[in-house]
Amino acid sequence: MTRWLHRLPFEFWMLLPAVIVLLAITIYPTLYMLYMSSIEYSTLPQVPSRFIGLENWRAMFLDRAVWDSWAKTVIYFFSGLVLQLFLGTLIALLIERTPILQDFLATALLSPMFLAPVLVGLLWRFLLHDSYGVYAYLLREIGILGKTSLFGNIRTAMPTVILMDTWEWTPLIMIVVLSGLRALPSDIVEAAEVDGASYFQQLRYITLPLLKPIFVVALLVRSMDLLRFIDHLMVTTAGGPADATKILAIRIYENAFRFYKLGYASTLAITLLIVIIILGRMFINVLGIEKAEAEL
């Protein structure tokens, strides 16, 4: 026994503690969640929770509210992603062409990213408050906004939360694209310039195609976080009004920690987990390209 232990490499012992901790806090909870999805959870101590097999799953597939949440998730997800990618790239290109203070600008523009997501939510609620928000005031003054509250109106709530998320996370795309732009081999761009290509031709045919791997990484990082984080939504709309912004993650939260339908919430959480794992796998494949070949 001891001889066998001695033969295990040093690296194994280095890995062991972390792997044990990770196993304890991931595999066990995941199995527990699978088990919970077959349970009708009882909040009363005297009534035991009931095993109901696949009933939660059946209910989920028949639940129109859940499908509605998926639709909201898709809208939130794609609009956020497109907007942030577009704006982030635009700002990165601008900064790269700025004659002075490039680094100062890039650093200053990063600040929203450091603000806790829950504060982003609170801050925007304050800015857009219908009676004393500065932005609401300005919008009213120039006649765009009537008396409505942007977070409280069914039509405007979704665009508003998307804009809020965009405010916080465009800097991430910006800084990633900027670092990609700066790492581009300058001789290719210079060659194009010598050949008389205009700036937009360079962009269209050289810069942007070369940045493709950077875009893929930026997109995948944002995708996962868009689906994962709901802090800023919980303190603004919390899914309302009338479910207008109830993306799936919020519905899960609500089912679990408001209604204590823990079994049903587990079922929904598993489906979201599966979707994110698929996205994550895509991400890992992109990450893995060089690493897998080089060392792993």
Added chain:
Amino acid sequence: MIRYASHFRPRRLFRDGMILFLDLIFMAWVLFPIVWMFLSAFKQEEGMFSMPPKFIFIPTLLNYTHLVERGAMLYFKNSLYSSVATVLVATSLGTFAGYGLARGRFSKKKQLAWWIITTRMAPIVAVLLPLFMIFRTLRLLNTIPGLVLGFTLFSLPFAIWMMMGFFQEIPREMEEAAWVDGANKLQSFFYIALPMAKPGLIATAVLCFVFAWNDYLFATVLTSGSTQTLPVVTAALQTMRGILWGQVMSMGTLIFIPVLIVGIAIRKYLVRGLTMGAIK
């Protein structure tokens, strides 16, 4: 980019002017909310709600004294202790494991590395749900160690993955030379690999700190009462008459400033950290 001699070029001047103008617009869009948070933090409650909004006013520390009176120090300590403990746990375990992954030669290594990074990608609600139920049984709810365990869940995979990348960049030959001189593996790790990976270690620790410090969802589900953290308390600053915006904004500045400082300090590693090492 070709640099021209600096003789007068009106077209170039016009273009630079346009670029700076657009920069300014983006700066305004990005920075105004934060500036407004700082301004509002130093206003009296009455001044905050005056329309049109006031930009010039007599600053007051009243909001901050109110916060102290409400016992904000306790929550500050909770936030600090739980974040620092998370950093210690995640970066120490993560450094060891990262080294093991970078240097080890064993089958299934790729699968192991991938499993580790997948655990970080899980949606937070999906993780919280079973954790909440398990913690309740184990009586870890409403305790700082429980919260630290929750934070570790997403900090540890991140730390492992980051440290693996940093260790991979250190040439193996450096350590092999030490072995020839009679050092064992533990010594070569502590005296050669670890000091070389120090900047990476610091960046990883800072990012782990930021995630934990800024977290709201974990803390709001896993803690209550006297174990709450700053973001949770801030979101709960509501009374019968509405939200105490002045205090929310001053609390916001308190949460924001430390993160901003450490974040800017490690900005060289920021892109790498935010893309989990995909872009160096």
